[in-house]
Amino acid sequence: MSEAAPLIVLAGNPNAGKSALFNALTGARQKIANYPGVTVERKSGHFQMADGRPAELVDLPGSYSLEPTSPDEAVTRSVIMGEQQGERKPDAIIIVLDAANLDNHLRFALEVIALGRPVVIALNMMDLAERDGLTLDPAKLEAELGVPVIPTVAVRRRGLDHLSAAVEARLTEKTDPLDIVVSKERDHGLRKQAKKIANLTVVSETAGRRWSERADAMFLHPVAGPVILLAIMFVMFQAVFAWSEAPIGWIEGASEWAAVAVEATLPEGFLRDFLIEGAIGGVGSVVVFLPQILILFLFILLLEASGYMTRAAFIMDRLMASVGLSGRSFIPLLSSFACAIPGIMATRSIADPKDRLTTILVAPLMTCAARLPVYAIIIGAFIPARDVGLGVGLQGLVLFGLYIFGIVGAMLVAMVLRSTVAKGPNSGFLMEMPKYQMPRLRDILLGLWQRAWIFLRRAGTIIFAATVVLWLMLTYPKVPIDSPMSQVDYSAAGRIANVIEPVVAPIGFNRDIALALIPAMAAREVAVAALATTYAIDAPDEEAEAKSLTERLQSSWSLPTALAFLAWFVFAPQCLSTIAVTKRETNGWKWPMFMLAYLFALAYVAAGITYWTAIALGL
Amino acid sequence: MNAPVTLAVTLDRLSMRQRAEISAIDWDSMSENEGARLRALGLDEGVEVEKLHKGMFGFSDPIALKVGRMMIAVRKSHASAISVVIPA
Numbered sequence: 001m002s003e004a005a006p007l008i009v010l011a012g013n014p015n016a017g018k019s020a021l022f023n024a025l026t027g028a029r030q031k032i033a034n035y036p037g038v039t040v041e042r043k044s045g046h047f048q049m050a051d052g053r054p055a056e057l058v059d060l061p062g063s064y065s066l067e068p069t070s071p072d073e074a075v076t077r078s079v080i081m082g083e084q085q086g087e088r089k090p091d092a093i094i095i096v097l098d099a100a101n102l103d104n105h106l107r108f109a110l111e112v113i114a115l116g117r118p119v120v121i122a123l124n125m126m127d128l129a130e131r132d133g134l135t136l137d138p139a140k141l142e143a144e145l146g147v148p149v150i151p152t153v154a155v156r157r158r159g160l161d162h163l164s165a166a167v168e169a170r171l172t173e174k175t176d177p178l179d180i181v182v183s184k185e186r187d188h189g190l191r192k193q194a195k196k197i198a199n200l201t202v203v204s205e206t207a208g209r210r211w212s213e214r215a216d217a218m219f220l221h222p223v224a225g226p227v228i229l230l231a232i233m234f235v236m237f238q239a240v241f242a243w244s245e246a247p248i249g250w251i252e253g254a255s256e257w258a259a260v261a262v263e264a265t266l267p268e269g270f271l272r273d274f275l276i277e278g279a280i281g282g283v284g285s286v287v288v289f290l291p292q293i294l295i296l297f298l299f300i301l302l303l304e305a306s307g308y309m310t311r312a313a314f315i316m317d318r319l320m321a322s323v324g325l326s327g328r329s330f331i332p333l334l335s336s337f338a339c340a341i342p343g344i345m346a347t348r349s350i351a352d353p354k355d356r357l358t359t360i361l362v363a364p365l366m367t368c369a370a371r372l373p374v375y376a377i378i379i380g381a382f383i384p385a386r387d388v389g390l391g392v393g394l395q396g397l398v399l400f401g402l403y404i405f406g407i408v409g410a411m412l413v414a415m416v417l418r419s420t421v422a423k424g425p426n427s428g429f430l431m432e433m434p435k436y437q438m439p440r441l442r443d444i445l446l447g448l449w450q451r452a453w454i455f456l457r458r459a460g461t462i463i464f465a466a467t468v469v470l471w472l473m474l475t476y477p478k479v480p481i482d483s484p485m486s487q488v489d490y491s492a493a494g495r496i497a498n499v500i501e502p503v504v505a506p507i508g509f510n511r512d513i514a515l516a517l518i519p520a521m522a523a524r525e526v527a528v529a530a531l532a533t534t535y536a537i538d539a540p541d542e543e544a545e546a547k548s549l550t551e552r553l554q555s556s557w558s559l560p561t562a563l564a565f566l567a568w569f570v571f572a573p574q575c576l577s578t579i580a581v582t583k584r585e586t587n588g589w590k591w592p593m594f595m596l597a598y599l600f601a602l603a604y605v606a607a608g609i610t611y612w613t614a615i616a617l618g619l
Numbered sequence: 620m621n622a623p624v625t626l627a628v629t630l631d632r633l634s635m636r637q638r639a640e641i642s643a644i645d646w647d648s649m650s651e652n653e654g655a656r657l658r659a660l661g662l663d664e665g666v667e668v669e670k671l672h673k674g675m676f677g678f679s680d681p682i683a684l685k686v687g688r689m690m691i692a693v694r695k696s697h698a699s700a701i702s703v704v705i706p707a
Contacts, residue, residue, distance in 0.1 A: 064659035069652050103687040104661045132688075187658040191666070195687075213671070216690075220672040220683060314692050318678040327681070327692070351652060428649070428697050429681055430656050433690040 005046070005054045006171050007088045011076055011112065012096035013105045014062030015434040017124040021096055021154035022059040025164070041345070042087075050165045058087075066111045067187075070351045080112060092118045092167050099129035099136055099151070100435075102201060106194035113147055118170040121149040122163055127156070128435075133206035141201040155440065212435040219308065225315050232308075236299040237403060238396045240292045240372070247291035255284035274471065277536040282467030282529040286459050289373040289525070293338075293455055294448055296369055300338050301447045305439035309334065310431060317429050323411045324418030326350075326429040329359040333410070336366035337403070338451070340578045344585055354424035358417045360585060361595055364578050365410035365571065367403045369455075370524040374569050375402055377528050381553040382562040406570050409602065421594075458523065462576075466519040467529045474515075474537045488515075488538045507604060508564040508611030512556070517574070524574045560614035567610035571603035628705070630668070631682065631698035638669045639703035648700040657697065661686040668703065 012018045026045025043059040060079055061072035068074035075084060082089030095112055097105045113119050123138055142149040148166040152159035219225055259280050266272040303309045309331055317327030328350050336343030343363045350356040367375075379395050386394040418424075473493035479485055488494040488511075497515035504514050512534050520527035528549075535552040553562070573579065573596050582592040633639055641664055646654045662668070662684075671690060672683035680695040 065655065067655050067659070069656045069659065101688050104689045107659070107661070187655070188663055188665075191658070191661065191663050198687075216672060216683075222673060222676040222679070226675050310692075314672075314681060314683060315675055317681050317692070317694070318674050321680075321694070326694075351656070426696075428653050428656075429692060429694045430653075430660055430697065431692045432660060433683065433692055 004088070005056050006091040007056050007058065008092045008094060008167055009058045009060050009079060009090040010094050010096060011060045011080060011108075012062065013064055013098065013101075013108055015432060016062070016096040016098045016101075016105060017154050018062060018096045019059060021094075021122060021124060021152065022057065024154045024157050024160060026057055047164065049168045050161065051168065053168075055167075058090075063108060065108060065187075070349060072348055080115070080117070090117070092120065092170050094120050094122055094163070094167060096122045096124050099123050099126045100132045100134055102136075102141075103195045103198035106197055107190050109145070110190050110193055110197075113145060119147045120163065120166045120170055121145065121147060122154075122159070123149050123151045124154055126151045126158075127153045135203040135205075136201050137203050138201075141197065144197045144200060215436055216311070216433075219311050220314060225311070229312055229315050232299075232303070233403075234400060236296070237400045238393070239299070240295050241376075241393065241396050241399065243295050244291040248288055251284075251288045251290065255280055255288070258284075273475070274468075277533060278468050278471035279464070281532050281536050282471065283459050283464050286373055286463050286525045286529050287456070289376060289528075290452060290455060292372050292376060293369040294452055296372070297338050297448055297451045298444070300335065301444050302439050303334075305437065305443060307434050307436045310433045313431060314433060319411075321426065321429070323415040324422075324426060325355060325358060325414055326352075328429060328431060329355065332359055333363060333366050336363040336368060339368050339370070340364045340366065340575070341581050344578070344581050347585070352424070354418070354422045357586065357591065358414050358422045360582060361417060361422075361591065361598075362410040362414050364573055364575070364595065364599060365406045365413065367406045367570070368524075368575075370575065371569050373525045373528045375399060375566060377531075377549065377553070378562050378566055381550040382557075382559055402566060402570060405567075409571065409606075413598070413602075458525075462522050463526050463529055466522045466526045467533060470515075470519045470530050471533050471537070474534060486538060488512075488534060491537075493518075507568070507608040508558075508561045508615075509568075509607070510557070510561065513561070513565060520574050522574075522576055524569060524572075527569075527574075559619045560611050563614050563619070564607040564611035568603045568607040571599050571606055573599035573603075627702055629699050630670070630684075630693075630701040630703050631695045633670045633703060633705075635670055635673070637705065638667060639705045641666045641668060641701055642704045643702040645700040645702075649697065653697070657693075660691050661689060662691065662693070662701065 010018055010022055022043065022045065025047045027047075041061070045057050045059075046054050047057050049055050058079070060076045063073045063076040065073065066077045066080065068077050078084040079087050079090065080093060093112060095109045097109060109119075109121060121141070123136070123141065126136070129136060136151075138149045138151050148170070150159050150163045150166050152163060154160075219228060259276050262272060262275045262280065266275070303312070312334065313327035313330040315327075316330040320326055320329055329347070332343045332346040332350070334343075335346050340363045343366065344360050347356045347359045347363070350359060376399075379398050383395050383398050388394050388397060470493060473496075474488060474491045476492060477490065479487045479490035483490065486494075489498070493515055494511070496518065497511050500514040500518070501509070501511045504517070509517075512531060515534055516527045516530035519530050531553070532549045535549060535556075539547075557565075579592045579596060582595055583589060586592070627642060628639075630639075630641075641662065644654075644657070644662070644664060649657070657663075666686060669685040670682060671685050673679040674681050681692050682695065682698055684691050684693060
């Protein structure tokens with residue numbers, strides 16, 4: 001044995017409960033990094049073996065086969081073979097099998113066992129298999145496979161002690177890996193062997209509960225299915241507005257209270273202005289959108305955890321095919337509604353490189369959570385909160401429209417890309433649709449907490465920094481008392497904005513917007529903070545300063561300008577993190593630069609068309 | 620005992636809820652990678668499948684198959700390369 005802690009890897013088919021087992025074995029202390037040179041995530045953690053020794057546990061990407069069909073599967077294969085750059089040769093391999101799905105999952109297990117490496121099988125989700133009417137004989141499976149088989153229920157932490165003891169026992173064994181010879185015949189043999197062993201292991205099988213199939217009769221119905229999908233998405237976007245009202249009120253109240261408190265304690269001067277106008281005004285105007293972002297993430301997490309997301313991909317596949325994509329692109333694109341970064345990273349499961357590139361390039365067109373603050377403030381200020389019937393609000397309807405606008409834009413762009421820069425044969429769509437599962441409250445809360453934390457950290461760092469820089473540039477140089485110019489016009493930022501204004505004036509943007517667009521390059525939400533800071537500084541007196549951002553927007557923007565501003569943000573690529581992740585995922589500057597250029601061009605055209613159409617309609 | 624009467628069709632033309640056994644797959648009509656993926660998801664000669672669902676109205680594409688205890692989505696273009704026999 002080497003001095004270093006032994007390396008144990010978790011491998012198995014997707015949907016075998018591998019991540020749940022990983023979480024149960026390592027707890028919350030996990031490290032997520034990337035394998036060098038490839039964009040595949042390496043998730044590692046530590047766990048204690050039965051004798052108290054620490055071991056490093058790595059969760060490998062889910063694989064159906066050692067014969068790789070995607071970048072993810074290629075990493076799984078080379079780690080298991082001990083050939084992955086930047087990874088030690090594993091000392092033991094835990095293969096996770098879904099107990100209810102043996103004939104399919106055993107195939108991968110047999111492939112790995114055939115390599116002659118130290119393997120332990122975790123026969124996972126035993127409880128669900130029993131509920132499905134299956135009675136299994138783990139001892140029989142162990143005898144057939146010739147490696148230890150430990151029944152586990154990862155989510156209830158059952159069987160974990162036995163598992164780590166079995167792993168420990170195998171660590172002392174030394175083996176040399178054999179080579180894999182890939183062929184149709186080999187695949188054929190593996191499948192037959194898997195089926196045979198599965199049949200031997202299953203002691204009895206009754207009909208069990210079929211509720212998952214019954215649910216699919218509805219959710220995958222050719223007519224009802226798409227209607228339900230549309231309804232779910234519509235409810236989701238209505239909820240973002242309706243459920244967030246109260247918590248937004250609390251946050252607004254808290255930030256007002258903070259501003260009043262600062263005003264009362266600090267003497268007039270730089271620090272007081274900085275805290276009230278820059279820090280509280282700027283960051284507060286962004287944090288206020290936390291409730292809406294969390295509601296959106298709640299829906300996406302629930303859809304993913306329940307297994308509905310793959311059904312949505314199934315329903316959408318035919319439509320995606322008409323623009324040259326597949327249902328596989330639907331999941332990354334739907335995740336992009338929360339944030340384009342996880343969405344772009346989720347494209348790694350798309351096997352076809354042209355499909356994947358197209359999906360990455362259109363992902364920023366999906367309305368991410370960072371656009372919500374921008375949309376929300378403009379819609380709140382300019383669209384009346386009217387009921388258009390059936391309990392549907394006009395504001396929610398406009399928001400829904402903006403989402404649709406982004407989707408339609410993405411589809412058109414994908415179609416163009418697939419016949420130009422990402423030209424290639426139409427790839428297929430092959431996907432497993434796992435059984436429905438009741439989402440676990442703990443996982444959902446953990447997911448929400450992680451999202452909230454990321455957002456608050458952004459608000460505390462990027463957004464705070466951008467707001468502070470803007471505030472300083474707006475405050476200095478100070479306008480002389482006798483000058484007829486306003487402070488904003490006289491300031492450094494105002495002068496820069498005045499240069500940009502002629503460029504954006506044809507699409508209906510005023511100087512304040514030009515000003516907000518610069519710091520918003522860092523992140524879209526900054527636009528709101530920037531507008532708040534600008535108007536706070538520009539306020540001629542105390543009374544004007546007390547007016548809300550909404551009231552100020554209403555008095556200084558026309559409706560066509562507001563609509564053009566919304567259209568701009570449907571397309572504008574204003575997010576440094578997205579550009580950075582695109583560079584990483586496409587291995588170079590070519591595609592992120594292409595993305596920047598085409599999105600800015602679209603944003604400009606869309607805002608222009610919106611502005612002049614609104615003017616022509618007399619809005 | 621009668622000799623089993625079988626009827627051969629391609630998977631895309633199989634009727635709903637119909638069980639059938641895959642008799643042949645035209646591997647040459649797809650890429651190496653697609654073929655490997657098909658086999659990895661359990662679709663191979665000799666496997667019993669059941670057609671459970673089809674896509675959006677007007678298209679009936681893709682289709683959802685029950686393979687073992689798994690449900691797999693396949694496009695019609697692949698399904699048409701898979702021949703099945705319906706046991707009598």
